[in-house]
Amino acid sequence: QTTPKPHVAFLSSPGMGHITPLFELAIRLVTQHDFQVSFLVITTAFTPAQSEYLNANPHPDLHIVDLPPVDMSGLVSDDMELGTRLSLIVQESIRPFRSILSELKGPKLRALVIDIFCTGVFEICNELAIPVYSFFTASGVLFTLSLYLPSMDREVEGDQYVETVKVPGCNPIRIQDLQEPVWNRNSDDYKWYLFHCRRLFMATGIFINTWEDLEPVSLKAVKHEPFFLNIPTPPVHPIGPLVKQIEPAVMVKYEKEMIAWLDKQPKDSVLYVSFGSGGTLTREQLTELAWGLELSRQRFIMVVRKPSDYAAATFFNVGSESDDPRTYLPDGFIERTKGVGLVVSSWAPQVAVLNHPSTGAFLSHCGWNSTLESLKHGVPMIGWPMYAEQRMNATMLSNEVGVAVKMHVVGDKGETVVARREEIKRVVQMVMEGEEGKKMRSRAKELEASSRTTLSRGGTSYET
Numbered sequence: 296q297t298t299p300k301p302h303v304a305f306l307s308s309p310g311m312g313h314i315t316p317l318f319e320l321a322i323r324l325v326t327q328h329d330f331q332v333s334f335l336v337i338t339t340a341f342t343p344a345q346s347e348y349l350n351a352n353p354h355p356d357l358h359i360v361d362l363p364p365v366d367m368s369g370l371v372s373d374d375m376e377l378g379t380r381l382s383l384i385v386q387e388s389i390r391p392f393r394s395i396l397s398e399l400k401g402p403k404l405r406a407l408v409i410d411i412f413c414t415g416v417f418e419i420c421n422e423l424a425i426p427v428y429s430f431f432t433a434s435g436v437l438f439t440l441s442l443y444l445p446s447m448d449r450e451v452e453g454d455q456y457v458e459t460v461k462v463p464g465c466n467p468i469r470i471q472d473l474q475e476p477v478w479n480r481n482s483d484d485y486k487w488y489l490f491h492c493r494r495l496f497m498a499t500g501i502f503i504n505t506w507e508d509l510e511p512v513s514l515k516a517v518k519h520e521p522f523f524l525n526i527p528t529p530p531v532h533p534i535g536p537l538v539k540q541i542e543p544a545v546m547v548k549y550e551k552e553m554i555a556w557l558d559k560q561p562k563d564s565v566l567y568v569s570f571g572s573g574g575t576l577t578r579e580q581l582t583e584l585a586w587g588l589e590l591s592r593q594r595f596i597m598v599v600r601k602p603s604d605y606a607a608a609t610f611f612n613v614g615s616e617s618d619d620p621r622t623y624l625p626d627g628f629i630e631r632t633k634g635v636g637l638v639v640s641s642w643a644p645q646v647a648v649l650n651h652p653s654t655g656a657f658l659s660h661c662g663w664n665s666t667l668e669s670l671k672h673g674v675p676m677i678g679w680p681m682y683a684e685q686r687m688n689a690t691m692l693s694n695e696v697g698v699a700v701k702m703h704v705v706g707d708k709g710e711t712v713v714a715r716r717e718e719i720k721r722v723v724q725m726v727m728e729g730e731e732g733k734k735m736r737s738r739a740k741e742l743e744a745s746s747r748t749t750l751s752r753g754g755t756s757y758e759t
């Protein structure tokens with residue numbers, strides 16, 4: 296009689312930013328380590344992009360299990376901050392969690408893997424004796440801050456953090472770089488985030504989507520700094536960079552055309568511009584960006600979506616917008632940049648673009664998935680952070696890692712500053728043609744090589 300394969304369940308909060316790394320871990324457990332996985336999907340606030348991604352690579356040992364949709368009317372509103380909204384959706388969706396787990400097909404669960412917004416499952420799993428591993432899908436910088444947050448919260452008075460944050464063993468974080476929820480102690484988002492951070496300590500272990508060569512400072516702090524040893528932090532397992540694989544098979548016509556266009560461009564000559572699935576610019580900023588790109592005379596692919604002050608933008612409408620970008624880009628921009636630039640509405644095959652030899656840099660919001668995808672493919676970045684922990688990421692990537700230059704979009708008081716076309720032109724030219732760009736590209740190539748090593752058999756992330 297053969298022993299059944301170890302059975303592990305996954306639960307992710309909605310949104311590609313969290314689903315992607317958890318699903319990539321699930322795929323690897325199944326294809327490289329002989330596990331079977333039940334991947335539980337919260338169907339509320341689900342987008343076409345998410346279901347396309349989850350259904351792209353069927354595998355007999357990877358079961359997608361849809362949780363019953365929940366009615367969130369009256370519980371969430373459009374003006375609610377993202378973390379609060381996610382926490383509430385998860386809270387409602389896991390009400391029947393005990394019966395969901397008991398109905399899973401396959402042998403008894405050996406573990407459950409969750410993301411930071413799913414910490415409401417600890418009690419039930421405890422009763423059922425199922426170990427819970429938390430997969431922290433953001434950077435090591437945010438991870439160490441998150442472990443420190445409950446202690447920091449106890450020591451501070453007042454509504455806001457006003458001094459540079461000094462997480463033990465880590466580089467100081469400027470107040471302007473803190474994500475908004477951490478900044479404002481009265482906000483619901485802060486309270487929810489603090490709640491989840493406190494509960495991180497209930498995990499049997501914590502996976503983190505990074506690796507030693509990218510974030511030595513944070514990982515060393517967690518391992519050796521007395522503060523973290525004393526709290527005590529559960530065992531921390533760096534397993535990154537786990538990013539979406541290239542999926543040429545599922546590309547639709549306009550995506551194939553983009554890649555065909557890239558095929559005709561010289562090596563490292565194209566700037567890829569995208570602000571992630573949650574990022575929108577104002578109309579004024581989008582105009583400046585378009586002019587900056589045009590004046591730079593560099594090749595580009597720009598993913599655009601409706602400006603934030605054009606119509607209500609929501610976090611979950613990705614892939615559903617069909618408005619013509621001509622209505623919000625400068626008059627004649629698309630015609631004048633024809634042949635040099637490509638404008639795509641809303642969604643691009645990002646990993647395939649970053650993997651393409653013609654892509655020379657990524658102007659990015661510095662979301663952690665986008666960052667890892669860029670570095671895994673050896674592409675340097677122009678950091679244009681928008682929300683959440685992206686400002687910390689951009690600072691770390693430019694000051695510590697040397698793979699990015701930051702666009703000046705954050706003022707001294709943390710306010711958003713409009714980047715002007717001349718500055719955009721200067722930074723784009725510097726990265727695409729200048730010495731600074733060359734240095735960053737060579738550093739990004741080093742990290743590409745190191746990411747390959749760590750994920751290969753015998754490498755630290757693979758073995759972990």
Ligand code: BUP
Nearest residue numbers: 311312315539571572573642643645662663664665
């Ligand atoms: Br937008 C976009 N194509 O056009 P986020 C995103 N993605 O393939 P991050 C595309 O979605 P945040 C597009 O490659 C990544 O794997 C992208 O993107 C893919 O996440 C995934 O939401 C998620 O931009 O930022 O970069 O971690 O901080 O917003 O979660």
